[in-house]
Amino acid sequence: MTNTHHSLQTKMNTVIAQNTIPFFSFEGLPGAGKTTQIQLVAEALKPVYGPVACIDLPSSNPVGRFLKGLYADKERWEQFRFKYPEVNPALIGYDLADTLRVCAEAGYKLVLLSRGRLSTYYYNLGPYESRCANRSAALEKCRHDMIHYPKADGIFFLDLPADVAHERVVKRARGPLRLMDAEAAMRKDRQTFGWLMENAAEDILVRIIDANRGQSVITDEICRAICSQLEVNSSVFDFQEIAA
Numbered sequence: 297m298t299n300t301h302h303s304l305q306t307k308m309n310t311v312i313a314q315n316t317i318p319f320f321s322f323e324g325l326p327g328a329g330k331t332t333q334i335q336l337v338a339e340a341l342k343p344v345y346g347p348v349a350c351i352d353l354p355s356s357n358p359v360g361r362f363l364k365g366l367y368a369d370k371e372r373w374e375q376f377r378f379k380y381p382e383v384n385p386a387l388i389g390y391d392l393a394d395t396l397r398v399c400a401e402a403g404y405k406l407v408l409l410s411r412g413r414l415s416t417y418y419y420n421l422g423p424y425e426s427r428c429a430n431r432s433a434a435l436e437k438c439r440h441d442m443i444h445y446p447k448a449d450g451i452f453f454l455d456l457p458a459d460v461a462h463e464r465v466v467k468r469a470r471g472p473l474r475l476m477d478a479e480a481a482m483r484k485d486r487q488t489f490g491w492l493m494e495n496a497a498e499d500i501l502v503r504i505i506d507a508n509r510g511q512s513v514i515t516d517e518i519c520r521a522i523c524s525q526l527e528v529n530s531s532v533f534d535f536q537e538i539a540a
Contacts (some may be wrong), residue, residue: 321412
């Protein structure tokens with residue numbers, strides 16, 4: 297696995313060096329509205345910024361399809377990721393880098409990503425923690441294997457109380473809830489994300505957005521933040537009117 301890992305890192309260096317498209321990632325508990333806000337923000341920003349891509353990982357690119365194949369057998373995947381914890385973070389980073397390259401080549405001017413760096417750490421810390429003395433040591437190991445993960449221009453954390461997030465998930469559920477959808481699990485996960493925002497953001501600006509408000513208000517705040525950071529004129533239309 298070591299030779300394969302180094303080979304992937306070499307390829308990732310090439311892909312990332314070619315990437316020039318800005319992107320922002322959206323994080324938060326299940327039910328916080330990540331997918332909804334990404335779509336609303338993309339629609340609102342298109343008139344002033346140009347085509348905006350909304351992506352999630354794994355992608356439909358070759359590496360993404362490979363990852364989906366690994367994930368398909370949950371029992372085997374759990375065994376694999378604990379045996380080779382470095383594989384998933386490295387492949388997710390390469391998948392993102394390649395997806396950004398494809399978006400840039402397709403003419404997109406901006407990319408909005410559902411679940412980015414913080415979620416990647418969150419979902420991969422477990423296997424590292426099983427080998428390390430504490431969470432901080434596990435984070436450093438995972439950080440090393442994510443060294444080529446593309447750096448976002450910003451992170452939006454859609455913050456929602458655990459009880460509200462749980463209620464939303466229950467309303468939209470089409471089947472049995474996952475363990476992570478339990479209210480107690482969400483409270484614990486919010487604490488973990490708080491720790492990650494303090495220790496794993498890699499000097500990326502993290503904006504905590506109150507997600508327990510109307511959709512148009514949230515969209516307006518995010519759009520203005522992106523336009524301000526990218527120095528795009530945000531006065532040419534009313535975000536709230538478009539997002540409503």
